[in-house]
Amino acid sequence: MSKFACTCGNVISDVQCPNEVTGLLLSDKSLEAFSNAMTDxxxxxxxxxxxxxxxxxxxxxxxxxxxxxxxxxxxxxxxxSSKLFELTLRVMECDVCGRLWVQEKPDVNFYHGYHPDDAADARR
Ligand SMILES: [Zn+2]
Known part of the structure; x- marks a missing residue:
């Protein structure tokens, strides 16, 4: 992914890497699996x-x-790195409205949006 259109109209871009608006979400269960994979x-x-x-x-x-x-x-x-990407969800944060976009499943190009309740405190 390089650009993603937020519902607010902003375009979230991860062309610059690393950046402040994209990241990874790792559940406790996935963290344990990754930790075990590292050791093994x-x-x-x-x-x-x-x-x-x-x-x-x-x-x-x-x-x-x-x-x-x-x-x-x-x-x-x-x-x-391959194992990490198998276990994590991609996350993007809109730097205008603060909405978080969370990948539905690893390797699936569908994201669910979560908007902050306190929109006045959006990131910027
Ligand atoms: Zn937005």
Whole structure:
């Protein structure tokens, strides 16, 4: 996503990254799942690395098109970033009316809008 039309008429843009108007929503349940994924991914990487089986780890997480010249940090980051986006909802805040737009489900391009009761205190 790069631009989103708020019902107030403002256009929310995440073209500039990072920015102050978009983010991620992670439930407690998803946070626990992500935390477990971090621990499992890193532990699994080091166990296989110490036994000389990095290719086994790579095959578990990536297809054959994945570059084979990336650092361990970059590979682990790719695995964990993918997991994070599987578990989180995208959130946008209109910087004019303060409405929050929350993604319905991960990988679904539909957002529910929530308008603040105290509209006079909208962000700007
Ligand atoms: Zn708005």
């Amino acid at each position: 991914t890193i532990r699994d990487y080091f166990q296989l690395a110490f036994s000389g089986q990095i290719d086994t780890w790579r095959d578990k997480h990536f297809n054959k098109a994945y570059p084979n010249d990336l650092s361990p940090a970059d590979m682990i980051d790719d695995v964990l």
